[in-house]
Amino acid sequence: QLQLLESGPGLVKPSETLSLTCTVSGGSISSSSYYWGWIRQPPGKGLEWIASIYYTGSTYFNPSLKSRVTISVDTSKNQFSLKLSSVTAADTAVYYCARTGELYGMDVWGQGTTVTVSS
Amino acid sequence: DIQMTQSPSTLSASVGDRVTITCRASQSISSWLAWFQQKPGKAPKLLIYKGSTLESGVPSRFSGSGSGTEFTLTISSLQPDDFATYYCQEYKSYSGTFGQGTKLEIK
Numbered sequence: 001q002l003q004l005l006e007s008g009p010g011l012v013k014p015s016e017t018l019s020l021t022c023t024v025s026g027g028s029i030s031s032s033s034y035y036w037g038w039i040r041q042p043p044g045k046g047l048e049w050i051a052s053i054y055y056t057g058s059t060y061f062n063p064s065l066k067s068r069v070t071i072s073v074d075t076s077k078n079q080f081s082l083k084l085s086s087v088t089a090a091d092t093a094v095y096y097c098a099r100t101g102e103l104y105g106m107d108v109w110g111q112g113t114t115v116t117v118s119s
Numbered sequence: 120d121i122q123m124t125q126s127p128s129t130l131s132a133s134v135g136d137r138v139t140i141t142c143r144a145s146q147s148i149s150s151w152l153a154w155f156q157q158k159p160g161k162a163p164k165l166l167i168y169k170g171s172t173l174e175s176g177v178p179s180r181f182s183g184s185g186s187g188t189e190f191t192l193t194i195s196s197l198q199p200d201d202f203a204t205y206y207c208q209e210y211k212s213y214s215g216t217f218g219q220g221t222k223l224e225i226k
Binding site for chain 2: 039046047048060105107109110
């Protein structure tokens with residue numbers, strides 16, 4: 001059964017770069033029918049799609065975050081990663097990774113990891 | 120950019136009620152719409168994809184309809200486990216904008 005697990009620092013200082021990794025187990029990240037994405041949820045608020053990537057390296061971004069986001073994939077490790085630069089308190093959120101099927105949408109999610117931006 | 124507008128933001132209902140949540144897209148997304156259920160402290164759970172296809176294991180009291188710009192999620196007879204927050208999401212062209220969410224509360 002496919003599982004996704006987010007990892008990374010839980011505390012990031014303002015103006016620094018947030019870095020998270022999603023490790024995929026129980027299946028291959030190199031599937032032509034799926035792509036891989038990051039979503040976040042600030043405390044008490046709704047879901048916000050951040051970016052997605054295919055195993056080939058093709059990337060797709062939320063226009064409101066594009067200037068600060070880097071998303072990458074490492075097929076040898078079955079992982080994909082997120083970097084968000086110049087963070088502020090507004091970037092404090094639970095960050096989720098998810099698999100998106102071209103037909104099915106976001107059908108498998110990680111458990112989420114909380115990132116707090118604070119000095 | 121595609122914008123998704125979900126209504127209502129809060130819905131109060133009783134066990135056994137039939138409820139409907141609406142999601143509107145700012146442009147046509149064909150049937151590229153998913154519905155999710157989220158409970159506090161948990162990741163969202165996919166309920167419906169491609170507008171109306173029930174994800175495996177999801178109870179049949181959930182149904183989705185619509186295409187183009189107007190979509191609905193209907194729960195035919197609310198069960199205690201259904202009180203949660205629901206989100207729509209478009210996934211046309213590899214984007215993934217979510218609606219604002221609908222919190223379904225017990226009346």
